[in-house]
Amino acid sequence: MRLFGVIGTMVWDTIRRETPVGSSVEEWGGISYALAAADALTPSDFKVRPVVKLGRDLAERGFRFLKGLAVVETDETIHVVDSPNPRVELRYRGTERWCERLQGGVPAWTWEELAPRVEGCDALYINFITGYELELEVAQQIRRNFGGPIYADIHSLMLALGPGGERSLKPLERWAEWLGCFDAIQLNEDELIFLSSHWGDPWAFAADVVGRETRLLFVTLGPAGAAYVMAPDALPLTHAGRSVLETPGPVSTGRLDVEPVAEGDPTGCGDVWGMTAFHAAVSGPDVEQAVRRANAAARANVVHRGTSGLSNYLRGEIGRA
Numbered sequence: 001m002r003l004f005g006v007i008g009t010m011v012w013d014t015i016r017r018e019t020p021v022g023s024s025v026e027e028w029g030g031i032s033y034a035l036a037a038a039d040a041l042t043p044s045d046f047k048v049r050p051v052v053k054l055g056r057d058l059a060e061r062g063f064r065f066l067k068g069l070a071v072v073e074t075d076e077t078i079h080v081v082d083s084p085n086p087r088v089e090l091r092y093r094g095t096e097r098w099c100e101r102l103q104g105g106v107p108a109w110t111w112e113e114l115a116p117r118v119e120g121c122d123a124l125y126i127n128f129i130t131g132y133e134l135e136l137e138v139a140q141q142i143r144r145n146f147g148g149p150i151y152a153d154i155h156s157l158m159l160a161l162g163p164g165g166e167r168s169l170k171p172l173e174r175w176a177e178w179l180g181c182f183d184a185i186q187l188n189e190d191e192l193i194f195l196s197s198h199w200g201d202p203w204a205f206a207a208d209v210v211g212r213e214t215r216l217l218f219v220t221l222g223p224a225g226a227a228y229v230m231a232p233d234a235l236p237l238t239h240a241g242r243s244v245l246e247t248p249g250p251v252s253t254g255r256l257d258v259e260p261v262a263e264g265d266p267t268g269c270g271d272v273w274g275m276t277a278f279h280a281a282v283s284g285p286d287v288e289q290a291v292r293r294a295n296a297a298a299r300a301n302v303v304h305r306g307t308s309g310l311s312n313y314l315r316g317e318i319g320r321a
Contacts, residue, residue: 002046003073005121009129010052010062011086015267025306028065029088030129032307033268037275037297039071040314047073051117053106054078055085077117081106086130090267101165109134111141123148125278127271131156136174139181149237151278152182155270158191169194180213183237184281186274188220210251218277220270226291227255235285254288258295264302273298
């Protein structure tokens with residue numbers, strides 16, 4: 001039985017659409033999508049330990065959600081704080097998101113808080129849902145002190161917060177130090193282009209990033225599927241694999257398409273994609289199989305609305321929501 005630590009934020013989503021069909025959706029989002037995706041995988045071979053701070057205003061609802069997931073090892077690593085739980089408003093035109101607003105927020109983790117919570121975990125999945133989960137210095141302490149592989153979705157590290165809570169892309173300061181904290185990194189194509197703006201060719205940048213510290217880079221491409229850039233012998237992700245890259249060799253790359261979906265709700269697709277890819281990357285050496293599984297899970301998520309019943313849907317136990 002393996003134990004995966006999961007660091008992220010449970011946000012309360014309000015999803016609105018410019019369409020006469022369907023009302024707004026209000027329910028758990030953020031790391032909740034990744035946890036639901038974990039629950040849809042093979043629960044008998046691993047458990048997840050959520051490392052989450054909940055605002056007291058939504059704590060009871062949060063614990064109810066977590067208790068509905070068989071894959072959750074414990075809820076004792078949840079920290080309830082006297083701050084308003086983060087809430088996100090998402091507005092869509094068709095399947096295109098045109099506005100995202102973040103309100104509320106919980107304090108960032110310190111290493112002293114995290115250390116006992118990640119102790120005993122075999123691997124660590126970090127998803128920057130708000131972008132304020134932890135500071136760079138804490139990420140560096142995790143890197144120095146945690147013995148297993150570390151996977152990070154850096155999406156919201158690259159989002160600025162406007163005066164009304166509006167979110168927009170921003171440069172990632174000290175980006176090389178951030179990327180060096182993780183064995184595997186996930187970001188989307190827009191983020192890769194923005195991150196590499198000083199470099200020129202984003203894919204040449206991606207190939208250069210994969211080296212002694214970062215061993216695998218996943219780039220999600222929305223309806224076009226996903227791509228990867230991987231160092232030699234990077235998979236399966238293990239602690240022992242870190243020493244392989246003392247003298248980096250040539251990287252391998254690839255892109256896998258996904259069958260298109262005519263309509264649906266793309267909220268949480270990156271989170272479902274990432275958890276599925278993370279599990280596959282820790283479990284085996286086939287990177288393309290990891291991408292295929294992640295693509296399939298994200299495609300299924302588009303068809304299902306929200307996190308209620310998502311794990312059952314991803315397992316094929318219920319029909320479309």
